[in-house]
Amino acid sequence: MYKVKVTIKRRPSILDPQGTAIEKGAENLGLTNIKNTRIGKFIEFTVDINDKTKAKQEVENYCSKLLANPIMEDFEYTLSEWTPSEE
Amino acid sequence: MYKVKVTIKRRPSILDPQGTAIEKGAENLGLTNIKNTRIGKFIEFTVDINDKTKAKQEVENYCSKLLANPIMEDFEYTLSEWTPSEE
Numbered sequence: 001m002y003k004v005k006v007t008i009k010r011r012p013s014i015l016d017p018q019g020t021a022i023e024k025g026a027e028n029l030g031l032t033n034i035k036n037t038r039i040g041k042f043i044e045f046t047v048d049i050n051d052k053t054k055a056k057q058e059v060e061n062y063c064s065k066l067l068a069n070p071i072m073e074d075f076e077y078t079l080s081e082w083t084p085s086e087e
Numbered sequence: 088m089y090k091v092k093v094t095i096k097r098r099p100s101i102l103d104p105q106g107t108a109i110e111k112g113a114e115n116l117g118l119t120n121i122k123n124t125r126i127g128k129f130i131e132f133t134v135d136i137n138d139k140t141k142a143k144q145e146v147e148n149y150c151s152k153l154l155a156n157p158i159m160e161d162f163e164y165t166l167s168e169w170t171p172s173e174e
Contacts, residue, residue: 007094007129023132025153033135033142034149042094042129045110048120055120062118066109 003082009040090169096127
């Protein structure tokens with residue numbers, strides 16, 4: 001079983017209107033030194049497969065078919081062995 | 088100037104309906120080994136302050152007042168020195 005952490009970011013060439021909006025909010029609060037805000041996703045899950053190669057396949061399918069938008073976003077992930085009793 | 092990476096997660100005790108929904112989608116696609124999906128945010132920005140303590144203050148204000156919901160979410164961040172020419 002593996003614990004997976006995925007980060008999903010918009011490609012650098014793609015505008016991030018949500019980031020721009022929230023940064024405007026920061027400015028209004030007096031936080032004027034914050035720039036280049038980009039909002040992405042951070043997703044955690046477990047994969048109940050013991051073979052690492054197969055687990056990675058499942059993770060990549062999940063990321064590319066459901067979690068990330070392949071047109072606008074890139075994803076990265078880390079996989080670490082995990083047993084349910086740990087948490 | 089610092090580059091900041093923030094991850095925001097719902098507290099473990101708080102349900103994540105978005106994670107549950109997307110996991111149901113995975114099941115429908117045949118990805119049946121994915122469990123415990125939790126959706127959070129990953130946010131990057133720069134702080135144009137050279138004093139590290141002051142930069143951290145600005146980051147913590149930004150996170151706690153705008154980026155994260157203090158009732159339901161926890162945030163973590165890393166700060167690294169950064170010059171605009173790097174990218």
